[in-house]
Every structure is written in C-alpha cells, then in structure tokens.
Amino acid sequence: MLFNSIEFFLFIIPVFFLYWFPLSKNVKLQNWLLLISSYVFYGWWDWRFLFLILFSSILDFIVGRKLEFEKNLRIRKVLLWLSIGANLGLLGFFKYFNFFIDSFAEAFTFFGYPIQIGRLNIILPVGISFYTFQTMSYTLDVYKRKLTPTKDLLSFLTFVSFFPQLVAGPIERASHLLPQFFKRREFDYTWAISGAKIFLWGLFKKVVIADNSAILVEGIFENYSQQSSLSLILGSIFFSFQIYGDFSGYSDMAIGLSRIFGFDLITNFKFPYLSKNVSVFWKRWHISLSSWFRDYLYIPLGGNRKGKNRAMINVFIVFLVSGFWHGANWTFIIWGLIHGIGYLFYFAFGTNKEEEVFSLNPKTIVQVIFTFLMVSFAFVFFRSPSVSDSLNYLNGIFFGHGEAAFFMSSSRHLVMTGITFLGIIILMSYEIAANRKGAFEVSLNKFDLVLCGISILFLGAFKNHLDFIYFQF
Amino acid sequence: MKKFLFQIFTYLLITFLVGLSITGAADYFLSKSYFYKPQFISNYFSSASKLDYIIAGSSRGLTTIDTKEVDSKLGVKGFNISMDDTGLPSQFLMIKHFFESGNTANYCVLTLDVSHFEESEKKLNDNDYRFITYSDRSYVHEYYRAYETGIIRPLTWSKYFPLFAYSYYNMELIWPAGMAALKPRYKNRFDEKGDYSYPDMVFSNDSPPKVQEIQKAIKNPILEEIRAYLQTKNSELILYIAPYFNKSIYVTNPSNYPLINHAGALQGANYFFDIDHVNTLGKQEATNLFMEDFQAILKSN
Numbered sequence: 001m002l003f004n005s006i007e008f009f010l011f012i013i014p015v016f017f018l019y020w021f022p023l024s025k026n027v028k029l030q031n032w033l034l035l036i037s038s039y040v041f042y043g044w045w046d047w048r049f050l051f052l053i054l055f056s057s058i059l060d061f062i063v064g065r066k067l068e069f070e071k072n073l074r075i076r077k078v079l080l081w082l083s084i085g086a087n088l089g090l091l092g093f094f095k096y097f098n099f100f101i102d103s104f105a106e107a108f109t110f111f112g113y114p115i116q117i118g119r120l121n122i123i124l125p126v127g128i129s130f131y132t133f134q135t136m137s138y139t140l141d142v143y144k145r146k147l148t149p150t151k152d153l154l155s156f157l158t159f160v161s162f163f164p165q166l167v168a169g170p171i172e173r174a175s176h177l178l179p180q181f182f183k184r185r186e187f188d189y190t191w192a193i194s195g196a197k198i199f200l201w202g203l204f205k206k207v208v209i210a211d212n213s214a215i216l217v218e219g220i221f222e223n224y225s226q227q228s229s230l231s232l233i234l235g236s237i238f239f240s241f242q243i244y245g246d247f248s249g250y251s252d253m254a255i256g257l258s259r260i261f262g263f264d265l266i267t268n269f270k271f272p273y274l275s276k277n278v279s280v281f282w283k284r285w286h287i288s289l290s291s292w293f294r295d296y297l298y299i300p301l302g303g304n305r306k307g308k309n310r311a312m313i314n315v316f317i318v319f320l321v322s323g324f325w326h327g328a329n330w331t332f333i334i335w336g337l338i339h340g341i342g343y344l345f346y347f348a349f350g351t352n353k354e355e356e357v358f359s360l361n362p363k364t365i366v367q368v369i370f371t372f373l374m375v376s377f378a379f380v381f382f383r384s385p386s387v388s389d390s391l392n393y394l395n396g397i398f399f400g401h402g403e404a405a406f407f408m409s410s411s412r413h414l415v416m417t418g419i420t421f422l423g424i425i426i427l428m429s430y431e432i433a434a435n436r437k438g439a440f441e442v443s444l445n446k447f448d449l450v451l452c453g454i455s456i457l458f459l460g461a462f463k464n465h466l467d468f469i470y471f472q473f
Numbered sequence: 474m475k476k477f478l479f480q481i482f483t484y485l486l487i488t489f490l491v492g493l494s495i496t497g498a499a500d501y502f503l504s505k506s507y508f509y510k511p512q513f514i515s516n517y518f519s520s521a522s523k524l525d526y527i528i529a530g531s532s533r534g535l536t537t538i539d540t541k542e543v544d545s546k547l548g549v550k551g552f553n554i555s556m557d558d559t560g561l562p563s564q565f566l567m568i569k570h571f572f573e574s575g576n577t578a579n580y581c582v583l584t585l586d587v588s589h590f591e592e593s594e595k596k597l598n599d600n601d602y603r604f605i606t607y608s609d610r611s612y613v614h615e616y617y618r619a620y621e622t623g624i625i626r627p628l629t630w631s632k633y634f635p636l637f638a639y640s641y642y643n644m645e646l647i648w649p650a651g652m653a654a655l656k657p658r659y660k661n662r663f664d665e666k667g668d669y670s671y672p673d674m675v676f677s678n679d680s681p682p683k684v685q686e687i688q689k690a691i692k693n694p695i696l697e698e699i700r701a702y703l704q705t706k707n708s709e710l711i712l713y714i715a716p717y718f719n720k721s722i723y724v725t726n727p728s729n730y731p732l733i734n735h736a737g738a739l740q741g742a743n744y745f746f747d748i749d750h751v752n753t754l755g756k757q758e759a760t761n762l763f764m765e766d767f768q769a770i771l772k773s774n
Binding site: 007010020187193196412415446449450453454457458459460461462463 | 474480484485495624625639640644645647
C-alpha cells in the first residue's frame with residue numbers, strides 16, 4: 001500500500017476518524033488501532049512479512065526486559081548479541097544471502113576454481129532494513145542503560161510497526177518515539193495542520209518530481225550506451241532528484257501523517273542539495289541513518305577519541321557499511337566509498353562545519369553546484385545494475401559517441417522533461433527560501449497549498465508510477 | 474478538530490473547483506480540435522459524410538495502406554480510422570464512433586492483427602482515453618464500463634466526473650488540450666486522410682531469413698458483433714491481414730468473412746520498419762497489392 005495510492009486514502013480515512021473520535025480518550029485503544037492498522041498496512045504487501053516483524057519485535061521486547069534486571073555482564077552480552085545476531089541474521093539472510101553466494105563463487109572463479117552454488121529465490125521483505133535497525137537501537141540503548149525497557153508490549157509492538165514510518169523510515173530511536181505511545185494524545189490543530197502541509201509537500205515531491213524523473217531516468221539508464229553525453233548528464237541529475245523527491249517525499253509524508261495522529265518524528269532531510277560540501281551533505285541527507293551509524297557504529301569503534309587517523313578509518317568504515325546497508329551489490333559499496341573519500345577530505349582539512357543558512361553569493365553557489373555534481377556522479381553507481389555499467393555510463397558522459405537523447409525522443413518525453421525541470425525549480429526555490437529563514441522544512445501559505453494540490457493533480461505521474469525506491473532497502 | 478476538518482475540506486474544495494475549471498477548459502479545447510483521431514472524425518467531416526470505405530485497425534492499419542493512393546487510383550473516397558496501440562474491442566469502438574458521428578461508409582476494411590484472430594483480452598487499451606470527450610455517448614461509456622478495471626476507474630466515471638480522468642491521464646490529455654487551444658487544427662501523428670507513415674528506415678535484422686508459417690482460425694467473437702453492427706449501417710466488413718516480416722499466415726475462415734490476406738506478401742527486410750510495420754517502400758507495395766484485391770471485391774459487388 002503506497003501513500004500515493006487510492007487504497008491508502010481508503011485505509012487512512014476510517015483509521016483517522018476512529019482514532020480521534022470514538023477512541024480519542026483511551027490511549028490503549030488508540031495503540032491497538034495503530035497496531036492493527038500498521039499490520040494491515042504492512043501485510044498488504046505480503047502477509048508472510050508479518051511473522052518477521054512480529055518475531056523481531058517480540059525478541060527485542062523480551063531481551064529488553066531481561067537486560068533490565070540482569071547484572072551479570074557476560075549474560076548481558078549474550079542477550080545483546082542474541083538480539084543483534086537475530087536481527088542482522090534476518091537482514092543478512094533476506095537481503096545479502098545471494099550476494100555473498102555470488103561473490104563467493106566469483107572469487108573462486110577468479111582464482112581458477114570455478115564452482116557452482118545455487119541461489120535462493122528469496123523475496124526481500126519491504127522495509128526490513130528500517131525496522132531491524134529501529135529494534136536493534138532499542139536493545140543497544142537498554143544494554144547501555146541509556147533507556148529503561150518498557151513493560152508495555154502493545155506500545156512496543158506499535159512502536160516497531162508504526163505504519164507512517166515502518167517501510168522507509170525515518171529510523172526512529174526508542175528514546176524519542178516509544179514514550180509517545182504511553183502519553184495521552186490530544187488533538188492539536190496547529191500540529192495537525194503542519195502535518196497536513198508537510199504531507200502535501202511530500203506528495204508533490206513524490207508524484208511530480210520523482211515519478212516524472214523516474215520515467216526519464218529509466219529510459220536513459222536502460223539504453224545508456226546509445227545516449228549522448230548531454231542525455232547521460234541529465235540522466236544522472238534527474239536520478240539525483242528522483243531519489244531525493246522519492247525518499248524525502250516519503251519521509252515528509254511519514255512525518256506529516258504522524259503529526260496528524262499526534263506524534264513527532266525526527267527530521268530526516270534538511271535541504272541536502274543546498275550543502276556546500278559532502279560533509280555538510282551527510283548532516284542533511286537521511287539524517288536518521290547517519291545518526292544511527294554515528295551512535296551505534298562510529299562511536300563504539302572509537303569515534304575520534306583515539307586520534308584523527310583512527311577517526312578517519314572509522315569514518316571510512318561507516319561509509320562502507322552505509323553503502324552496504326543500501327543493497328547487496330558492489331555498486332552500493334562503491335557509492336559509499338566515493339562519499340567516504342569525499343567526506344574524509346573535508347574531515348581531514350577541518351572544513352566540515354555546517355552552515356545552516358544558504359547565502360546567495362557566487363562562492364556559495366559554486367560550492368553547492370560542485371557538491372551536487374559530486375553527489376550526482378556517485379549516484380550513477382547507486383542507480384546502475386553493476387559496476388561495469390556504472391563505469392561505462394560515466395565513460396559515456398566524458399567520451400561517449402552516442403547520439404540518442406531519450407529526454408527529447410518523443411513529445412511526451414519532452415513534456416515530461418519540462419515538468420521535471422519545473423518541479424525541480426519549484427522545489428529548490430521553496431527550499432532556498434525556507435533555508436534562508438533558518439527553517440528545517442518549507443513553509444506553505446494558502447496560495448502555495450492550492451498550487452501544490454493543482455500541480456499534484458495535473459503534473460503528477462499517476463500512470464505507471466513506481467514504488468518508493470527506498471522500500472527495497 | 475472541527476477547525477482542522479473545515480480547513481482540509483476548504484482546501485480540497487478550492488483545489489477541486491480550480492481542477493474542475495481546468496478540466497472543463499481542457500475538455501472544451503480538445504473536443505473542438507483535430508488532435509486525436511476520435512475528435513478529428515467528429516470535427517473534420519461535414520455532417521453525414523458518405524465514404525466508400527474506411528480502414529480500421531491498430532498501428533498496422535494506420536501505417537500500411539496509403540489511402541490517398543487508393544482513392545486516386547480507384548476513384549473512391551476513403552479514410553483511415555485506425556489508431557495505434559489498440560486491440561479489436563477498441564477498434565470496434567472506433568468503428569462505432571465513426572458511424573455514430575453521422576458518417577457512412579460502404580466498406581469497413583478491418584486490419585486484423587494475428588494476436589486477435591481467436592480472442593481479445595478484456596482490458597482497456599493504451600489509447601482509449603482519447604475518446605474521453607465523448608464519454609457522455611452511450612457506446613463510449615459502455616465500452617469504458619466493460620473494459621476498465623481497478624478501484625477508481627477514471628474513464629468510466631468521466632461521464633459524470635471527468636476531473637479524475639484528466640488528472641490520471643494528465644500527460645495524455647491536459648498537454649494536448651493546451652496544444653489544441655493554440656493550434657486547433659494540429660493532428661497528432663496522422664494526416665488529413667488519417668494515415669501515418671513511419672520514418673523511412675530499413676529494418677535491421679540479423680536473424681536467418683526463414684519465413685515462419687502459422688496456421689490460424691479466424692474465430693474472434695467480436696468480429697461477428699462488428700459484422701452485425703456494420704450490417705445495420707449498410708456497410709460490409711472486409712478483413713485485411715497486412716504484411717508481416719518473415720511471417721506467412723494460413724487462415725481458416727469458418728465464418729466466411731471477405732478476406733485479403735497479405736501477411737506473407739512482402740519478402741525481405743527492405744520493406745519493413747520493424748517486424749510488424751512496413752516502411753515507405755513496403756507501404757507502396759502493400760498499397761498496390763491491396764488495391765488489386767480491393768478492386769476485385771468492389772467489382773464483384
């Protein structure tokens with residue numbers, strides 16, 4: 001069930017009215033409603049996925065309860081590793097099994113010992129990377145005594161499966177989201193209106209920018225060898241906006257929906273394409289994942305406590321793991337590597353200070369464009385099916401002799417290109433305006449809201465729209 | 474809460490009203506234009522236009538016969554009502570649209586694709602939205618109702634509420650409507666005779682030149698419906714199988730439809746744009762062959 005589908009609107013309207021009218025005075029019943037709704041929402045893809053999320057939730061709930069009273073360090077460690085092992089085991093099996101099998105076979109073939117190993121026909125459960133990280137963070141926080149484990153199984157199950165952010169984040173921390181399930185939720189007009197606005201903005205990013213770009217990107221990447229340099233450059237730029245519109249659009253919709261239900265989710269994107277360098281970019285892009293890796297990988301590895309050289313190695317490890325988190329393919333690892341190298345450059349020379357406000361001076365504009373181009377360059381690896389395809393694509397940009405231009409191959413594609421550019425201009429104008437005011441999200445007045453609604457209606461790509469990209473991760 | 478619901482309702486209403494205005498304008502400009510073939514058929518011909526023949530079909534019907542050439546050589550008057558990316562059910566819809574718009578034709582040459590000999594899938598075709606400006610006509614509404622699937626069915630409901638359809642098919646309807654407003658006589662990929670020609674390219678084919686031979690029976694029940702409908706309009710159905718690249722079709726014709734079978738008539742890649750469509754040279758040859766057989770039918774009647 002996608003947020004931008006008619007099924008979702010038919011689903012959310014009764015849930016909203018039940019939640020705020022008959023059940024508004026009873027938190028427990030509200031949580032039951034959210035839990036059932038979340039399981040219906042998730043089971044809509046495949047009901048078998050429900051067993052996985054239920055298993056992961058109950059295991060972490062039990063481990064959390066045991067950790068509360070257990071004093072023996074050895075047993076505490078066993079419990080912690082049981083949770084981590086089970087969650088990473090699920091993730092490893094469903095997401096990475098075939099990748100390891102293939103890489104293993106390729107390595108043997110490379111050294112002259114070709115072997116045949118059968119692949120498994122595994123369906124990747126939607127959003128598994130998101131909820132396993134969310135439940136793991138709970139156990140890790142309880143283990144470190146940063147968080148008191150909950151005794152309320154219902155709230156915990158609802159926290160793990162909370163439908164607005166279940167399948168593509170933001171990856172919430174138990175310390176932030178879980179307590180919100182214990183408190184009575186009062187309907188707050190201003191909060192709900194801000195949620196409705198940000199939901200609408202997210203929908204605009206998804207259906208106008210991401211879904212129109214997706215069709216152009218698909219056409220260019222599928223036949224990249226025949227495309228001209230300009231077409232390939234546009235393809236990578238469009239993909240940067242496709243993935244941004246898609247992922248940040250989903251996050252906005254998740255945050256907006258949560259507000260309508262009286263919850264507060266963390267900000268996941270802070271106008272990343274206005275970043276002046278890669279270091280700043282990573283403080284603004286997929287913040288919930290970056291901060292997860294900072295807290296549960298970078299700091300446990302030693303962070304910057306063991307000197308700059310060790311800190312640089314730790315940063316590098318984080319970027320490699322982050323790349324691998326995105327998918328079982330060498331392309332994602334190289335994508336992480338490129339960002340790691342870029343980040344280390346600024347890390348080493350101490351220029352990673354974040355400037356929150358975008359200023360319209362030539363130096364800043366050049367820096368922002370340079371950072372965007374570097375990010376788009378790395379996204380070629382992210383989008384391509386293999387490393388050799390990525391390299392050939394990049395080769396085509398610089399030395400290609402292709403003459404085709406998919407973006408103007410038909411009047412339909414030309415119109416789509418125009419719509420995408422128009423959407424990008426609107427997006428960036430609003431983001432620049434918001435950023436210059438020091439805000440973390442765009443502000444929409446009455447006129448903007450109607451314009452946004454009309455744009456969604458008449459510029460959105462409803463036919464042949466694609467699923468959200470990050471559902472696969 | 475009341476205030477929140479009121480605000481949401483107000484913005485939805487304003488968006489809806491603005492959307493309805495845009496839809497109304499788009500529908501108006503499109504309905505007065507020549508942009509898509511259904512609108513061209515309604516707007517181009519003077520009322521009760523009498524033709525000798527029409528050619529119906531999909532992209533193969535659209536691109537194979539040079540109607541202008543047929544008219545000048547045989548001294549007849551015809552028009553091509555074919556539309557690309559359509560199956561037999563939507564070709565039947567186009568035939569109905571032609572006649573229900575007040576036109577007549579003595580013969581309807583239906584270009585039959587091999588995938589529709591026996592049956593047709595019960596689903597909407599890619600270009601059926603082009604009839605939207607006529608969704609208040611019963612034959613169009615009935616067609617949408619019968620063939621559209623899904624929860625919202627924007628085309629089916631377009632008779633009463635066109636906003637959803639114009640939103641869902643915005644790329645296909647809103648932008649052409651804008652074009653139609655600026656250039657009402659612009660025709661989208663067809664000429665004044667309804668024909669379209671692919672760019673003059675030769676199909677590059679590496680496969681061995683072995684002709685595939687296919688045995689097929691013509692028994693699609695829609696054909697009987699088309700014949701019965703045409704009889705009520707005093708028109709005769711002729712089935713035409715246009716040339717395929719490297720494919721010969723041996724047809725059994727249990728219902729005895731008048732048939733022109735040129736499936737394997739053109740040998741060689743130089744006649745083709747791709748495996749299903751002829752190029753300029755192929756079009757000339759196919760038209761010459763068609764004229765011979767069509768003339769024989771005209772004489773026999």
